[in-house]
Amino acid sequence: MQSIGEAARETGVTAKMIRHYDSIGLVKPSVRSDAGYRYYADADLHALRFVKRARNFGFSLEQTATLLALWRDRHRASAAVKSMALAQVAALDAKILELQAMRQTLVHLAQNCRGNQRPECPILEDLSA
Amino acid sequence: MQSIGEAARETGVTAKMIRHYDSIGLVKPSVRSDAGYRYYADADLHALRFVKRARNFGFSLEQTATLLALWRDRHRASAAVKSMALAQVAALDAKILELQAMRQTLVHLAQNCRGNQRPECPILEDLSA
DNA sequence: CGCATCCTTCCCATTATTGGAAGGATGCGG
DNA sequence: CCGCATCCTTCCAATAATGGGAAGGATGCG
Structure with missing residues (x-):
């Protein structure tokens, strides 16, 4: 479980943007501490890197959200x-x-x-x- | 002297955008009526068309403002x-x-x-x- | 005179990101 | 165990350019 700062360092996504992605429901931390701290599991970090790459391809955040959902669905058809x-x-x-x-x-x-x-x-x- | 609606029709710039360009000081109407109506002279229409073309070339509004100033300056150097x-x-x-x-x-x-x-x-x- | 149409200003939304402020939590050195 | 540095939280605002809409006043025409 990584704090937001550690997650930022490991994924190259700024803490600011990680909070933003949380707020819009794109990538939510697995855990929130009693104090409200966000803690990111490995799968969350993976998702953050996924988002960063999709953005680099010019996908909008909305498209990225769709791709992320497809990626998380093991049974999706590759046609989509x-x-x-x-x-x-x-x-x-x-x-x-x-x-x-x-x-x-x-x-x-x-x-x-x-x-x-x-x-x-x-x-x-x-x-x- | 054209009203904003007439100016919009003649230049292809929406009335909304014409008001916006006025508010940011890019293209101001020559006259304001007592009631606050904007009236655009031929030179103003010319400027609006200029802005539209510059935007079509991908110039930002800021760049467009500079170009507009250069255009209005009869003595500018073409190098700029x-x-x-x-x-x-x-x-x-x-x-x-x-x-x-x-x-x-x-x-x-x-x-x-x-x-x-x-x-x-x-x-x-x-x-x- | 009344209604349709125009006009005004003001506020909000968009897209993606960045910035800062105010205040609470954590961790480490002394 | 205290205090400070650093992290974290939320909220508010700004960017660039445009669009949408509301509330209300002005104009024009029959």
Whole structure:
């Protein structure tokens, strides 16, 4: 049983966020002391690391909660998990395309801007067009 | 002089957001009636469209405020604008790379997940590893 | 004149995280 | 065994940008 500080050190999730995950019901400590201290069992630490990784993949906390429930269910079908992963890939694709379009337009505008002491600048001209 | 509703229709910025931009000092109406109604001059509408475009390029409101100030300054050097645009390109690049890395890992995991009724799934296994 | 539609301000919610304050609990050195 | 450092607790607030809604006043038109 680890205190919240120890759990934070071991999982790389800040104590602040661990309390937050507790408050929203995502990962709750197995034990609360009489004084209210949170104590995390190994399985809890595992869940915290799971959450951290899912967040790194860009899953929202809500998606992460679903994945966590699936992970805890030994009998779930892998299809449910796979479809979530593919949906996340599609969301990432859309976001990437959007950012690439922004980037390309900006690069194009910047290439046509002298970037000197004179005021002429197609970037602002385009923004105001 | 357009009322906020007319300004919203003409610029595509919602009345809600126009009020918000006023409250944070980004774009203020040229005139306020005795009753407190906001009235927007052509230059104000221009500024609202400018803001909308800058936001479409992924500039933050703070960056947008700077660009707007540069745009309003007839004597600014184009170098200042160009460096902001290039900084934004760099930020977009970093974000794109990050999303591509997420995407690739997820695709790889999903490819190795059968996605059937059985529980075996490398996606969850990786998340919990 | 009355009703529909607009407008105002103010408050709250979202998403995920971070910050701080005020106060209680624990642990260790002297 | 006392006091201090460090941990912990809860609550409140802020971030960025937008949206939703309530309560109430203003306007416009028939």
